[in-house]
Each structure stands twice: as C-alpha cells, then as structure tokens.
Amino acid sequence: MTVRDALPPAHGAPGPSAAPTPAPLAGGVVPPATTARLFLAADPTFAAHRAVYGPMPGIEHPNALVDEVRLSGLDGRGGAGFSVWRKLAAVLASTARTNTAHNNSGGMRTKRPIVVGNGSEGEPLSRKDETLMRRAPHLVIDGLLACAAVVGATEATLYVSTEGANAMRTALAERADGARIAVVVAPDGFVTGEATAVANALEHGVSVPRDHVVHLSESGVRGRPTLVQNVETLAQLALIARFGAAWFRSIGTEDEPGTRVVTVSGAVDAPQVIEVAGGTPVQTIIAACMNAADGADPADKADPADDADAAAGALSSVRAVLIGGYHGGWVPSGDLAVPLSRAALEPYGAHPGAGVLFVLGTGGCGLETSANIAAYLAGQSARQCGVCVNGLPAMADVLSRLAARHRDARLPAEIVRLAELVTGRGSCSHPDGTARFVLSSLTAFQTDVRAHLEGRCEVYG
Amino acid sequence: MAARRFESTGSTGTLLHIDWTRCDGRGLCTELLGDQLDRDEWGYPLARVDSGSLEARDRSNVPIPADQQDAAADAVALCPVQALRLVPRP
Amino acid sequence: MDAALWAIGRGTGVVGLVALTLAVLLGIVTRSGRPLPGLPRFAITLVHRNLSLVACVFVLIHVVALFFDSFAQLTLLDFVVPFFGSFLPFWQGLGTVAVDLLIAVTVTALLRNRLGLRAFRLVHWLTYALWPIALAHAIGNGTDGTSPWFLWLAGISTLAVVAALSWRVSARFVEFRSVRTGETS
Numbered sequence: 001m002t003v004r005d006a007l008p009p010a011h012g013a014p015g016p017s018a019a020p021t022p023a024p025l026a027g028g029v030v031p032p033a034t035t036a037r038l039f040l041a042a043d044p045t046f047a048a049h050r051a052v053y054g055p056m057p058g059i060e061h062p063n064a065l066v067d068e069v070r071l072s073g074l075d076g077r078g079g080a081g082f083s084v085w086r087k088l089a090a091v092l093a094s095t096a097r098t099n100t101a102h103n104n105s106g107g108m109r110t111k112r113p114i115v116v117g118n119g120s121e122g123e124p125l126s127r128k129d130e131t132l133m134r135r136a137p138h139l140v141i142d143g144l145l146a147c148a149a150v151v152g153a154t155e156a157t158l159y160v161s162t163e164g165a166n167a168m169r170t171a172l173a174e175r176a177d178g179a180r181i182a183v184v185v186a187p188d189g190f191v192t193g194e195a196t197a198v199a200n201a202l203e204h205g206v207s208v209p210r211d212h213v214v215h216l217s218e219s220g221v222r223g224r225p226t227l228v229q230n231v232e233t234l235a236q237l238a239l240i241a242r243f244g245a246a247w248f249r250s251i252g253t254e255d256e257p258g259t260r261v262v263t264v265s266g267a268v269d270a271p272q273v274i275e276v277a278g279g280t281p282v283q284t285i286i287a288a289c290m291n292a293a294d295g296a297d298p299a300d301k302a303d304p305a306d307d308a309d310a311a312a313g314a315l316s317s318v319r320a321v322l323i324g325g326y327h328g329g330w331v332p333s334g335d336l337a338v339p340l341s342r343a344a345l346e347p348y349g350a351h352p353g354a355g356v357l358f359v360l361g362t363g364g365c366g367l368e369t370s371a372n373i374a375a376y377l378a379g380q381s382a383r384q385c386g387v388c389v390n391g392l393p394a395m396a397d398v399l400s401r402l403a404a405r406h407r408d409a410r411l412p413a414e415i416v417r418l419a420e421l422v423t424g425r426g427s428c429s430h431p432d433g434t435a436r437f438v439l440s441s442l443t444a445f446q447t448d449v450r451a452h453l454e455g456r457c458e459v460y461g
Numbered sequence: 462m463a464a465r466r467f468e469s470t471g472s473t474g475t476l477l478h479i480d481w482t483r484c485d486g487r488g489l490c491t492e493l494l495g496d497q498l499d500r501d502e503w504g505y506p507l508a509r510v511d512s513g514s515l516e517a518r519d520r521s522n523v524p525i526p527a528d529q530q531d532a533a534a535d536a537v538a539l540c541p542v543q544a545l546r547l548v549p550r551p
Numbered sequence: 552m553d554a555a556l557w558a559i560g561r562g563t564g565v566v567g568l569v570a571l572t573l574a575v576l577l578g579i580v581t582r583s584g585r586p587l588p589g590l591p592r593f594a595i596t597l598v599h600r601n602l603s604l605v606a607c608v609f610v611l612i613h614v615v616a617l618f619f620d621s622f623a624q625l626t627l628l629d630f631v632v633p634f635f636g637s638f639l640p641f642w643q644g645l646g647t648v649a650v651d652l653l654i655a656v657t658v659t660a661l662l663r664n665r666l667g668l669r670a671f672r673l674v675h676w677l678t679y680a681l682w683p684i685a686l687a688h689a690i691g692n693g694t695d696g697t698s699p700w701f702l703w704l705a706g707i708s709t710l711a712v713v714a715a716l717s718w719r720v721s722a723r724f725v726e727f728r729s730v731r732t733g734e735t736s
Contacts, residue, residue, distance in 0.1 A: 211480040213522075213548050385481035390503040421501060424520040427481045483668075486727055487584040489593045504584070504727035539596050541581065543668050 029054035031243040035251055035259050035277050038235050039135050044167065046174040049138035056142045057241060059149035062092065066150060069237060071245035073257045078118055078193065078230030079325065079354040080429075081342060084237065087227060090217035091151045094225045114221045115153045116202065117144040119160035119168075119231035120186035120193035123325040124376075125356045128261040129231050131273040133164040136235055137171035143234025145177055146241050151227055157182045159198050160231070190326070190380035194428045195228045197382075208382040209428035230354070232261050252278030256341040260355050264289045267317060267361030276340065278352075282323065283315055283336035286359060290314035319360045319459070320444055324353035326373055327433025329440030330366065349440035365459040367448055370441035371396065371403035377434045388431045391422035395438055405452045412442055412449055475547045476522040477533050479506060483544035490536040490545060497523050497533075524550065553621055560616040561694050565701070567609030568689050572708045574602040575682050579715045584726040600660070607657055614650060642691030645684050652681040682712060 029052070032040055041048040059065055070085035091113050098111045117140060121129040133140060140158075148156045158168050158181055165185045172178030184202065186192050192207040199220045201207040212219075220226020229237075236258060240248050249257040256278030265271045268289040276285055320330045323340070329349030331338055338344050340352050360369055378392035395418040402411045419435035426432070442449055448458040477490075477497070486504030499507040508520040525533045525547070537545045577599035586592050618625045624637045631651060634644035659666055659674040686705060690696040718724060 209482075211482050213478050213546075386484060386486055386503060386505050387481065387501070421507070425479075425481065425505070425507075427521075485584075487592065488726070489596065492586075492591045492593050535593070538664065539593050541584075541596070543664060 029242075031247050032239075035275055037239060037251075037259050038132065038139060038232075038261060038275055041136060041138075044135055044137055044171060046138055046171070049136070053139070053142075053239070053242060056146065056238065059146055059241075062150040062152070065146065065241055066092070068240055068245050072240045072248040073245075074233065074236055074240060074248065075342075076230055077232035077236070077260065077354065078195075078228075079123070079327065080195075081351060081353065084229065084233055087217055087229070088147065088150055090215065091225045091227045094218045095151060098225065111224045113151045113153045113225040113227060114202070115144065115148045115151060115156040116198055116221075116226065116228045117156065117158045117160070117181075117231050117234050118193055118195070118198055118228050119158065119164040120198070121161050121164070121354075122186075122188070122190045122193040123354055123356055124190070125263060125265050125322075125325055125358050126354050127263045127265075128273045128355055130161060130163050131263075132232055132235060132261060133160060134167045137167050138175070139235035139238045140168070140231045141171060141175070141178065141181065142238035142241070143229075143231075143236070144181060146237060147227055147229060147234065148180070151225070153227075155180050155182065157184055157202060158231075159184045159186050159193075159201065159228075161186055161188075164231070189382075190377065191382050191428060191430050194430075196428060198228050199226055208384060209430070211427045232355075253339070253341065255279065255343055256339070256352070260340065260352060262340070262355035262357055264357045264359065266322075266357075266359035267364070268359050279339040279341045281337050281339050282321055282331060282357065285340065285357060286318060286321065286336065287314040289359075317361050319362045319364060320366055322358040322360065323348070323350040323356070325356035325358075326377055327429070327437055328353055328356065329437060330360075330370070330444035332444045333362075348444070349436045363459065365403065365448070365457055366441060366445035367399070367403040367452060367457075370438065370445070371400040374399050374434065374438050374441075377430070377437070381430060382428075385426040385431070387422050387425040391418055391425075391431060392434055394418055395422065395435070399438055399441070402449065402452055405455050405457060407453060407455050409453055411453070415439075415442060474525050474527050474530065474550060475533070476550050477525050477536070478546050478548050479521050479523070480544045480546070481505075481521065483542050485542050485544075487541050489539050489541065493532045493536045493539070494523075494525070494529060497525060497529065522548065556616045556620040557622065557694075560613055560620060563609045563613040563616065564689060564693060565695070565704075567606050567613055568685060569704070569708070570602055570606035570609060571682060571685060572712065574599055574606055575678060575712055576715050577602060578678065579719050582719070583724055603657065603660070607653060610650065610653060639692050642688055645688035646692060649681055649685040649688055652677050652684070656681060679716075 040052045042052075066085050066088050069088065074084045076082045076084055076087070095111070095113045119129040119133055119140070121127075144156045144158065148154070158165075160168055160183065162185055165183050168183055172181055172183070186198075186201065187207050189207065191197055191209055192201070194209045195216055196212055197207050197209045199216055200210045203221045216226040216228060218225060220228075236248070252258045252260075258278055259275050260278055261273060261275050262285060263273050264285060268286060269291040270289045272289055274285065274288065315333060315336060318333045318336065320332045321336060322328055322330050323345060328351060329345070331345070331348050331350060335348075338348070342351055345351050360366055374392075374396035378396040381388045381392055383389050395415060398411055398414050398418065401408065402415070415438060419439050422431040423435045424432060451458050477494070484505060486500075486506070488500060488504055488506075491498045491500045491506050497509060499509050501507045506523075508523040510520060533547060537547055577595055580587060581592075581596050581599050584592065587595060590598070614630065618627075618630075622638075626635075629636050629643065629647055631647065633647035633651075634640050636643035636647075655674055656678055659671050663671045686708065689701070690705060693701065695701045
C-alpha cells in the first residue's frame with residue numbers, strides 16, 4: 001500500500017484556472033504563473049531557491065503579514081485544515097496577554113511563544129511533506145522564520161520525519177539564519193504528528209497526544225503560546241509573503257484558493273506527489289497519474305471537457321478513492337467529478353486534509369481494504385484513552401467480520417453504534433477520525449455491504 | 462424534577478472536563494452525576510447528550526447545570542485518578 | 552490518674568487498630584472500582600477516608616495518653632524515632648514506625664489532589680507495611696496483646712486482610728479490565 005520508492009519527481013498539474021501573466025518583481029523574479037509553484041527550484045540548494053523565488057521580504061509589521069494571510073484564505077495543510085491566520089492571530093494575542101499579565105504582576109520573565117514546523121507526516125499514505133522538504137526545504141525555512149518573526153519568537157523548531165530531518169539539516173547549514181532553527185526527529189506513528197503530541201514531544205520527549213482544555217496557541221510547550229504549522233503551510237506562507245494574497249488566489253477556487261500538494265497512491269499507473277490547484281476535480285488528479293494521460297502533458301490541456309473525457313477512460317479501473325487519508329472518507333467511482341474542496345467532500349465524510357488520495361482499483365474489495373485500515377488505526381492508538389483502546393479494536397473487529405462475509409444482519413448497526421460511541425471521547429481526534437472513516441466505508445460500499453450480508457462480495461464473488 | 466430540567470437547559474454553570482488520558486472508568490462520577498453521565502460498556506463516563514450532530518458533540522466537556530455544581534465538585538475531588546476538573550463555560 | 556490514662560491508652564489502641572483494619576479493607580474495595588450492597592462507589596471512598604481519619608484520632612489519643620502515663624516513660628523522641636523506648640523497646644519501636652507511616656500516608660492522602668497521583672500512590676502503598684507493623688506492635692506491646700480475645704480479634708483481622716489482598720492480586724479484581732498502557736506526561 002505504500003508508495004515510498006515509486007514516486008517520480010513532483011510536478012505541477014492542471015488547474016481549472018490559469019493565472020494572468022504576472023509582472024516581474026525587483027531582481028527580475030517572476031511570480032509563478034501556473035500551478036507549479038512550490039517545486040520550481042532546479043535543485044534543493046539555497047542558490048537555486050533564491051534564483052527562482054528571490055529574497056524573502058523582511059517582516060516589519062507582523063499584523064500586515066497576518067492580514068495578507070487572512071486575505072489569501074490559506075488553510076492548514078497538516079490535516080485539520082484550520083485557518084492559518086487565525087492561529088497566527090491567536091498566538092499573537094495570547095503572547096500579548098500573558099506578557100501584559102506578567103509585567104503587571106511584577107516584571108517576571110516574559111513568555112516567548114514557541115514556533116514549530118510540523119513535517120512528521122504520520123499518515124502512511126502521505127509523502128508530500130517529505131517530498132517538499134527534499135525538493136523545496138528553503139521555502140519551509142522561509143515560512144517558519146516568517147511565522148517566528150510575526151509572533152515574536154527568536155527561535156523555531158522543525159519536528160520532522162527522519163528523511164525530512166536530513167534534507168532540512170542540509171538546507172539549514174546553507175544559510176546564516178538557519179542556526180535559529182532546531183531539528184527534532186519525530187518517531188514513526190500515526191498520532192505522533194498531532195499538534196498536542198508535537199508539544200508533548202518537545203516538552204517531555206514523549207510523542208503522544210495530551211489532554212488540553214485550551215488551545216496550544218494559549219498554552220502549549222511549557223505553558224508558552226505555541227504555533228504548530230505543517231511544513232507545506234509554511235512553504236505556501238513563504239510565497240504569500242513574497243507575492244501577496246491576490247497572487248495566491250489567482251489559482252484555485254473562491255473556497256479553495258491557491259495550490260495544494262497531494263499524494264496519489266494505490267491503483268494508479270504512476271503513484272506520485274503532485275501540486276494541484278485548489279478545487280481540482282478528483283478525477284482530473286487521478287487521470288494525471290494514469291498512463292492513458294501520458295500522451296499530452298496534462299498541464300497543456302486548456303479545455304476542461306477534454307480532461308473529463310480523458311478522465312472517464314482512465315478511471316474505468318477505479319472502484320473508489322479514499323480522500324483525506326485514513327481519517328478521511330471514500331468517494332465511489334461514480335462521484336469522482338467532485339472537486340477537492342472541503343465543502344464538496346463533506347457529504348462523503350472526506351476532506352482535502354493532508355492531501356492524500358488513495359485509489360482502490362476495481363479488483364479490490366472496499367470493505368476488506370477498509371477493515372485492514374481500521375485494524376491498522378486501532379493498533380495506532382497511543383493507548384492512553386480507554387474509549388480509544390477498547391472502542392477502536394471493537395469497531396475494527398465488527399468491520400472485519402462484515403468484510404469476511406459473516407451473515408449477521410446486525411453488523412452494520414453495531415458498527416454505527418460503536419462509531420457514535422467513540423466519537424468525541426478521546427484527548428485527540430484519532431477516535432473521531434477512525435469512526436468517520438469506518439462510517440464512510442459503509443456508505444461508499446453500501447451495495448457491497450448488502451452483498452456481504454448475503455455471503456457474497458461484489459468483487460470477489 | 463421539573464425545575465431541574467428547566468435549569469439544565471440554561472447557559473449558566475460550568476463544564477466538567479474529562480481527561481481521557483487519566484480516566485480509568487472507575488465510575489464515581491457517573492454515580493454522583495447520574496443525570497449528566499451514563500456509563501459505557503467499558504465503564505467510562507458517557508455524557509448524556511440528546512441533540513446535535515455527532516461531530517458537534519463535545520463529550521469531553523460536559524455541561525453541568527447550576528444545581529449540580531456541588532455534585533460535580535465532589536466528583537472532581539473524589540475521582541480516584543484525578544481525571545476531572547471544572548472549567549468555566551465559554 | 553495513671554490507671555485512667557492506661558485504660559484510655561489500651562482502649563484507643565485496640566479501637567484504632569480495628570478502625571485501621573476496616574479502612575484497609577475498604578481501601579482495597581475502593582481500588583476494585585466495585586460498589587458494595589447499599590454502598591455506592593463514592594460512598595465507599597468517603598467511608599474509607601473517614602474511617603482512616605477516625606483511626607488517626609484514636610491513635611493520637613492512644614499516643615498522648617501513654618505519653619502522660621508514668622509507667623510507659625515515653626519521651627517526645629519516641630513519637631518519631633523508633634526503638635529508643637525504655638519498656639519493650641522493639642515492640643514499642645514498631646508502634647513508632649507505624650505512627651510515622653500513618654502520618655506519611657495520611658498527609659499525602661489529604662494533599663492527594665495537589666501532590667499528583669504518582670506520589671500519592673507510592674506513599675499510599677506503605678499502608679501494606681503499616682498495617683502488619685501496627686498489628687505486631689499491638690500483640691507484642693499491648694497489655695491485652697496475648698490475651699485470647701485479642702488474639703481472636705487479631706486472627707480474624709489478619710484473615711480478612713489476607714483474603715482481601717489475595718482478591719486484590721487476582722485477575723478478576725477490577726470491575727473492568729484496564730488496558731491503557733500509553734505513556735503519559
């Protein structure tokens with residue numbers, strides 16, 4: 001199921017809209033005009049980065065950049081999709097609040113905020129953060145330092161996978177301001193990248209989620225206001241700081257502005273990490289990963305109708321697409337015209353999330369695949385919360401009985417009951433996400449559910 | 462009983478926050494706050510919420526009506542694993 | 552006067568031991584997470600706590616009464632430092648050890664919500680040493696320590712505590728199996 005070694009270089013893909021030709025900025029730098037925005041540098045060096053993107057503008061007015069990010073509509077790319085400017089503003093506000101309180105209570109040491117770039121990528125189907133750190137590490141660094149400047153932090157931390165750490169350390173060594181960034185290697189595991197687990201890791205060296213009654217922006221690492229942003233979010237922010245919100249929104253849709261880096265894996269000819277415009281139809285992205293689409297570079301096609309035709313042919317081997325990763329939801333093959341947007345995917349229990357698209361081919365049973373994923377997720381519990389420890393294996397077990405074609409008509413209702421029982425009852429969203437995924441498998445494969453209850457399978461017979 | 466029902470729909474009061482990383486489902490809170498907390502099949506407290514979508518249910522922060530504040534404070538003090546605390550309702 | 556103090560000392564010692572025994576038994580029931588007939592879980596916790604405090608009061612009276620008793624010849628040092636007594640120093644020293652442990656267990660229990668669970672739990676485990684030491688002190692030092700009625704009482708208490716302990720270490724002790732094993736911070 002993993003595609004670690006099969007990834008060709010990332011590249012830009014078709015988008016529904018093309019940007020107007022932008023005017024060159026100082027130093028002859030031209031803002032990227034197509035969906036290929038993040039991977040333009042010829043190599044990961046600082047020189048190549050500077051040649052393409054130019055220098056990072058200084059942050060003189062923190063609020064001005066927060067405002068620009070607000071206008072851009074950038075959302076977090078780690079999975080939760082939280083508004084980036086709101087997080088920045090919240091950390092700014094709570095830093096100001098704590099420091100005022102401290103000064104009033106007799107001039108104690110001020111509490112400087114903590115800024116963390118999160119590239120731990122615990123999602124097994126995602127490779128986009130690793131790819132980004134290997135191909136465009138300096139955009140991540142630019143974005144991280146910009147966030148630090150905005151909230152008034154003097155240092156920052158990169159909490160990244162082993163692969164990412166190597167790339168980031170090399171990049172940091174190339175630049176003078178790199179010394180202000182520490183690199184912490186995240187352990188493997190599905191929940192180790194959850195924001196409170198990141199705070200826990202930096203504070204106690206234990207990468208498990210922790211209980212919280214206030215947001216990290218208020219009280220995170222050692223009680224300090226803490227900003228945790230995904231590495232792709234940081235790279236996008238570095239481009240917004242350079243080229244502005246209007247440029248960012250010139251690609252993508254009103255609701256899903258800008259580009260998004262997605263990882264396509266599963267039953268496609270060419271599993272890959274690919275940068276796409278926000279709101280791109282799922283079928284267009286999948287088609288770009290099929291050999292049938294090889295003839296012409298998909299980026300050259302201007303007419304969306306051509307796209308749809310090509311997609312229809314390439315998608316005949318697709319049974320469903322899992323969108324948003326293991327905490328996402330299945331979209332059945334008949335609905336793949338759905339755009340990669342939060343609003344459009346919501347009815348499927350899916351979300352753009354960390355940009356994971358896993359393709360299930362027509363030769364695979366959706367319920368069997370889902371049961372395997374549910375079992376994996378149950379095993380990835382940090383084993384801290386009793387409801388998760390008990391409820392997830394129970395839910396996975398019932399789903400596996402359904403997948404194994406047990407003729408017990410009560411199974412679907414029992415899955416729904418367990419999913420509702422675990423939701424909202426953990427210290428992180430692992431039970432909620434797992435429940436959502438399991439419920440989506442019942443919906444997307446509902447005809448197969450009926451077949452399984454009669455002892456048959458739509459795929460295996 | 463009617464008065465209690467009326468008050469429990471008010472916006473006053475606090476939230477009982479459950480720290481799931483500590484909770485062992487020992488069941489003292491579900492005895493003291495029977496109207497607010499049920500017990501699931503593994504013994505863990507289960508907020509009695511009868512409305513709202515599944516996603517909107519925050520069953521880690523249980524609304525405590527004004528007339529149950531004392532019982533909630535007892536639950537916090539008596540929890541054998543210190544998994545409870547009262548937080549102001551936002 | 553001495554006779555009265557002596558009687559008070561003897562009586563409170565025996566009652567304190569009985570209260571302590573019941574507190575230990577209820578403490579084990581509390582840990583099981585199970586209710587008793589007519590006694591819900593929170594009530595067991597409260598009765599456990601109150602019985603423990605009652606035991607402390609009786610032990611305090613026991614110690615103070617015997618301090619003013621001329622025959623026992625206790626010094627202030629004997630309250631905290633064991634084995635320096637003039638009469639049966641070993642058995643009386645066990646009493647001092649038991650008092651020290653009782654102070655530690657009681658203070659940490661009262662401060663439980665401030666100390667944190669780990670410190671509380673570690674110190675609370677000392678109860679399993681406190682109880683047999685207190686019993687040994689009663690048998691070895693007590694005026695009635697070897698009289699048949701007291702030995703009967705001691706025997707029954709021991710049986711009850713041993714039975715509760717073997718239930719405590721059995722696999723079916725807790726109401727729900729606890730499988731949380733995650734590292735917490």
